[in-house]
Amino acid sequence: MKNQPIEICGVKVQPGERLTLALPTPEIYTCAPLHIPMHVIHGKKTGPKVLICATLYGDEANGIDIVHRLLESQLLKNISGTVICIPVMNVYGLINHSRFLPDGHDLADNFPGSEKGSFASRLAHLFTSEVINLMTHCINIRSGSSHIYKLPQVYFHPEDEVATHLASCFGAPVIRPSNEKTGFFYSEQGMPKCPTLIFEAGEAHRTDEYSIKIGIKGIIRVVKELQMVRLKAKPQEKSFVEAKKTVWLHSPGSGIFQLNKRIGKTIKKGEQIGVVADPFGSSKKYNLIASESGILSSATTYPHVFEGQRLIELALSAETQENLIEVPSIEPNIIDY
Secondary structure (H helix, E strand, O other): OEOOOEEEOOEEEOOOOEEEEEEEEOOOOOOOOEEEEEEEEEOOEEEEEEEEEEOOOOOOOHHHHHHHHHHHOHHHHHOEEEEEEEOOOOHHHHHHOOOOOOOOOOHHHHOOOOOOOOHHHHHHHHHHHHOHHHOOEEEEEEOOOOOEEEEEEEEEOOOOHHHHHHHHHHOOOEEEEOOOOOOOOEOOOOOEOOOEEEEEEEOOOOOOHHHHHHHHHHHHHHHHHOOOOOOOOOOOOOOOEEOOEEEEEEOOOOEEEEEOOOOOOEEOOOOEEEEEEOOOOOOOEEEEEOOOOEEEEEEEOOOEEOOOOEEEEEEEOOOOOOOOOOOOOOOOOOOOO
């Protein structure tokens, strides 16, 4: 069926058009205007409207690369439906290498926003009213926080059957149901405005090729599942683990931390995962022991640690067999990517 024109930010986009628009945002205190570029690909045929956005926090880099490569892909040239790509949602944070906006607030915590609220709330309202309310599906790309490497994983709302199905199609090593009322995709009622996935991988301030490739392939699988694109070959199915809950392991002492296991490996209860050693060369050491069995899903990449600091995250699942998922060949601790 032939598509209809769509109006975004006061601009009418015709079927078959591909435009780059600039979403005007609140000025900074120097009265300098800022705009958020977004790419609109409006197919000739009707179909879902999918938002693919990244850099909700200004210190994230993986999502920018993922969106750029998707825009260069030939697959999006003949789509059914509409794709809106926003490489950088938090331009202010990107300029300052910060997770926060100029008013010190977190953009993710202010959705759906308010026209008369704080700086962050007004920006969230702008996104919601001009873009998100038009969408039928959303994919948000994120990175781990500073010095925390995240195994690629997808979050979804467990009560949303469509999002649950798409999460299993994505192909990330770990998928995680989340009931938290956080991020731009939750409405005031605590449920997503539309089926939404959060893809989180790697760490802040760094790009990670493994995470980028997983993200690109996963998004292509999702738009294929939504029948927006046609692929010459059926995407290869990937094994994944659904994490029912996660636990963090804290440092038993202060010193230099060395991780002994790779991200993505299956860890058994009682197994040694790493060592915290005395930086001054004495024989004093603290062994980090797994309190539960699970997948090593996150790890600190900063070697200097304090007693009680979070070091390792384990994703717990009903599955217990070894080698459930593909383990990346990277070792993020003290090793250059």
